[in-house]
Amino acid sequence: MAETLLRVMEAREGLDEGSVALIAMIGDNGSGLLNARHFLHRHGRLIALGYDGDALEQDHGDGTIARHGAVATMLAARNLGIPAIDFSAARSPAEAFETSCHQSARSGFAGKLTENPDHIGIIKNAFGTA
Numbered sequence: 001m002a003e004t005l006l007r008v009m010e011a012r013e014g015l016d017e018g019s020v021a022l023i024a025m026i027g028d029n030g031s032g033l034l035n036a037r038h039f040l041h042r043h044g045r046l047i048a049l050g051y052d053g054d055a056l057e058q059d060h061g062d063g064t065i066a067r068h069g070a071v072a073t074m075l076a077a078r079n080l081g082i083p084a085i086d087f088s089a090a091r092s093p094a095e096a097f098e099t100s101c102h103q104s105a106r107s108g109f110a111g112k113l114t115e116n117p118d119h120i121g122i123i124k125n126a127f128g129t130a
Helices: 002-013 030-034 064-080 094-107 117-126
Strands: 022-027 046-051 084-088 111-114
Touching: 022 030, 022 064, 022 084, 030 064, 046 064, 064 084, 084 094, 094 111, 094 117, 111 117
Parallel strands: 022 046, 046 084, 084 111
Antiparallel strands: none
């Protein structure tokens, strides 16, 4: 169903079929992590798997679930041959976000997504794309 809707939108906009790429946010809930295998044969548009430790850890404060989620997201991405991307909400102050970016890069994530455009330079610096 989603593929059909994307094809219709691409046709309406005059885009080549398959030109809209997707990042699947699997690492923000247990169901996504446990069902990552379903992407194995359907990843034509899929360019990365996303992870959001804050969302995953909402009900559990000690960080254990988030760490396991990060590893599961990276393993699923590696199995698919695509990068794993971390995500942080805009509420992070710049200094905390910078620390988070460097930690994500050291942990094996290929990049980081943010809602805050002020954080783009921090991401580029941490992941060596500045």
